Amino acid sequence: xxxxxxxxxxxxxxxxxxxxxxxxxxxxxxxxxxxxxxxxxxxxxxxxxxxxxxxxxxxxxxxxxxxxxxxxxxxxxxxxxxxxxxxxxxxxxxxxxxxxxxxxxxxxxxxxxxxxxxxxxxxxxxxxxxxxxx
Amino acid sequence: xxxxxxxxxxxxxxxxxxxxxxxxxxxxxxxxxxxxxxxxxxxxxxxxxxxxxxxxxxxxxxxxxxxxxxxxxxxxxxxxxxxxxxxxxxxxxxxxxxxxxxxxxxxxxxxxxxxxxxxxx
Numbered sequence: 001x002x003x004x005x006x007x008x009x010x011x012x013x014x015x016x017x018x019x020x021x022x023x024x025x026x027x028x029x030x031x032x033x034x035x036x037x038x039x040x041x042x043x044x045x046x047x048x049x050x051x052x053x054x055x056x057x058x059x060x061x062x063x064x065x066x067x068x069x070x071x072x073x074x075x076x077x078x079x080x081x082x083x084x085x086x087x088x089x090x091x092x093x094x095x096x097x098x099x100x101x102x103x104x105x106x107x108x109x110x111x112x113x114x115x116x117x118x119x120x121x122x123x124x125x126x127x128x129x130x131x132x133x134x
Numbered sequence: 135x136x137x138x139x140x141x142x143x144x145x146x147x148x149x150x151x152x153x154x155x156x157x158x159x160x161x162x163x164x165x166x167x168x169x170x171x172x173x174x175x176x177x178x179x180x181x182x183x184x185x186x187x188x189x190x191x192x193x194x195x196x197x198x199x200x201x202x203x204x205x206x207x208x209x210x211x212x213x214x215x216x217x218x219x220x221x222x223x224x225x226x227x228x229x230x231x232x233x234x235x236x237x238x239x240x241x242x243x244x245x246x247x248x249x250x251x252x253x254x255x
Contacts, residue, residue: 005160006156007159010159011159011162011163013163014163014164018166050166050167052164052170057153057157057196057199057200058153058157058160058173058175058203059156059157060163060164060173061160062164062170107166108166111220114165114220114224115163117224118163118227121227121231122159122231125155125231125235128235128238129238132238132241132242
């Protein structure tokens with residue numbers, strides 16, 4: 001049984017992937033208000049890349065192949081009082097869309113819960129099957 | 135496993151229910167994966183195939199699942215090419231879990247009957 005995925009593998013690995021997604025959302029929100037002196041140094045939102053990991057007979061789980069910086073551009077703001085401001089008095093704000101990150105976080109939490117539910121149901125059914133002879 | 139004298143159709147049915155549970159769990163696991171296509175199989179077709187095949191060869195159930203499986207047609211296509219609709223998958227998963235439990239109680243009944251006969255009490 002090469003590359004056999006049990007129900008626990010499927011849901012467990014999906015939960016790990018969702019947890020990585022949740023961590024990136026948390027990092028993005030934590031850095032949402034950070035500023036930098038130049039555009040290249042400004043923080044850009046991190047996004048995980050999900051990829052299907054196939055098993056036997058139509059089963060598949062999911063894994064995170066890499067975490068990439070998003071295309072969201074940092075925005076320039078005039079703030080001469082900031083110690084990080086350049087000679088024109090401008091700073092670059094992190095390229096993070098806070099509203100989108102919050103929505104992402106809620107969706108992640110829902111999908112994580114779904115996987116937990118699947119795991120609970122399949123665990124109780126497996127235990128019932130093991131207790132069959134009694 | 136055409137005519138299992140002890141468990142009848144329920145042995146195959148339990149294996150198929152278990153396979154279907156794994157398939158639906160895979161769909162739920164891949165709810166956020168771009169381009170993932172949700173899969174499922176026709177239980178009745180697979181059960182008929184598994185029950186009619188000759189002998190209790192390994193992989194009978196797997197072959198039956200293979201022959202009866204297909205991709206789900208989404209109610210509403212999403213932009214990232216993912217065809218998992220959580221409401222559909224959750225409903226089917228819950229239904230399949232109940233059916234698994236039903237099959238389990240049929241088996242439990244058979245085992246109980248045989249145990250009573252063996253003990254001769």
